[in-house]
Amino acid sequence: MAQDTARQALPTPPSTPARALLPLIVPSLVVGVGCSLLFLIVSSLAERLQHVLWNNLPDALGVGRYSVLWMLVMLTATGVAVGLVVWKVPGHAGPDPASLGLEAVALPPAALPGLLLATVLMLAGGPSLGPENPIIAVNVGLALWLGRPAMPRLPGSLWPALADAATLGALFGTPVAAALVISEALAGKPLKGALWDNLFGPLTAAGAGAMTTALLARPTLDLGLPAIGRLRWPDLLSALVLAPVAALLGMVAVCAFPYVHAVFRRLGHPMVALPAGGLVLGLLGALGGHLTLFKGLDEVAELAKDPEGWSAGQFAVMAVVKLAALVVAAACGFRGGRIFPSVFIGAALGLCAHALVPAVQPSVGVAAGVLGMLLAITRQGWVSLFTAAVLVASPSIITLLCIASLPAWLLVTGRPKMQLRADGTALR
Template identity: 35%
Template structure:
């Protein structure tokens, strides 16, 4: 490389934070703060509506039809009808009901305003009747889309960069309290977007501002309505011992097991998705019948509630940990099989997010292995959650934080074990993942 001739002026390096010092950026910060209020209120209303639909379809409707308690076969026809409606929504409404959950959490930007009704309807139909998915993906899409639409009504001269920043802030506000802490939602979106360096700070500041305001709105609305905040919580966590050599050995085992389990779930769900898309309406109804049938099999075989196979599993994590003594190893293994297969079927056609079911499957696996010598219950629970999350999402930092912050002070104790299990699961998962194909649609490598 030739040397620069003497006297030649050297261009000054571009200031990556120049945008932050402008008045336009200050205006965007103010806009993000203002939009965080209605967006978080809409997100709270969405979660409240999902909860009411679940209560209506599985508690009030059976009672209205004369049943003293919900029959174990009830999910089969209900999910079949829901699958039919979701298939029609995906086929007929703009936007295809949002992103395909089998492809993971994908950063595609805020959806168009015309796509928002279809995204909301498909998610409500899926989550309200028990599909094995979480609300995080629809909330991210709805929060970003609503924020961009509202900002466009206020200022029609927004640049594409400003639209992206406002959309990200809306997504931050929508998931601010869902994972139990605004920071967890922020880390999730940071890893999904793949931002790094100075640009991370440019986007992160308004996002954190929206997330903080959104968390306050969630808390206020939860207190005012008496509905709670719909945040991920566990309640009482059993105490755990300081990690030892046996614990680190189990971290390796759990990491490898989660990687293979996650690879199997992901590949099966993508294969099913390819077949579902050939006849969307009929095939989605069939997958709904499959999910309901798996809940029936679990209920009749184990004597437990079939709802443990349904839904995201978010609200069952605390009961699973505190009431683990009431589950035999056989019941736990059956729950893993039925929940994983229902997860695959739901990922292939329904609309929602993949985070909470992955946490649930990992937690059940960790609890089942804790019956063996050398593995503490709480440590097994935490390592299973972290390892399975990273196997399905490939977001290592978020997976570690989800598994540790969720457990409070006990999470700090088991954090070294969780880190080892997450790293092992992450590396093995990448080794098991086929190389991405240029231009291929639906490749899981495009997630995160």
């Protein structure tokens, strides 16, 4: 009786009529396809430039492609190139990336070309950042700039939501990630209509973005690791240990982030801070090897092809070096996101656990390591669970990850984020 009374006391938002949702279909589809095409163009340009810088050019000069000398030269030169963009190009490639998270941020149109150029240079040059944050920012800015004048009757807040969801769908090749992120963002906010009414437009855009990417590029996050059969008690123990360990390692980087950022901020000028950051990244690359360069998605696939190909010590060095490179790249001013480098770090940590204790299945180790690292770095619970699960094509992994996420989340919730305020202090 008491439960029925409490249930009646909760207000239920009325459903939105279908005629109110139908006008969202066309703009959602257009935004979804457009965001995916921009992502694919930027990725293609970066890959072509990367091939020139890291293959053609060193071969022509007779220098080893991933020699210590070439890594130092290329990472420092990338810092110079991005520093010039931040210094001279109108809009200065957007705000300090250390102050930005995964959520959509509307930038003025003048800042978008410089941000795109800085992103392409960063992706090709080797810093340990992914494309997600700047691509989301550019797509949101373009959607607002082009969408509002074209369809002024639609609410202005719709365009950032569509572009954010479409870009996430394009990045992951599935609209599920976008739906999870938006659902998490809507939690605790008053909704106008049912949840699925609020998700209708963004999910349409995410579906269009994911389909465009899938048809043109056929991306996959599945690492091809051995499938997990029937769950065993050692699998549960492995996940419960590894996810919190990865979260703790990630929190070390999160806590160090404001101090590293302050060091580069004291240098005062992008033409000093970014080349200095590039030089540090080159030294880290020399320490960890070429697999610790770039955004990390192709590199983690190379690790997963041969889980027995490196020792536990080598996996541990790669994880720590990549984590340090992520902190430096994000702190010194390179424009980029943190999800894909975190995937590499978590995977290397999981494979290190497998090398130390063969009873830890590689699939369990990778999924649990990625889960804990992403929880610490992104503080996005659904994205962390989804990304860790899709790396391992096994339905049973979801059960392990849901359980392992609980102790890992207790370690990170309420603590500083890897995102800074204007004064350099960490958000919580």
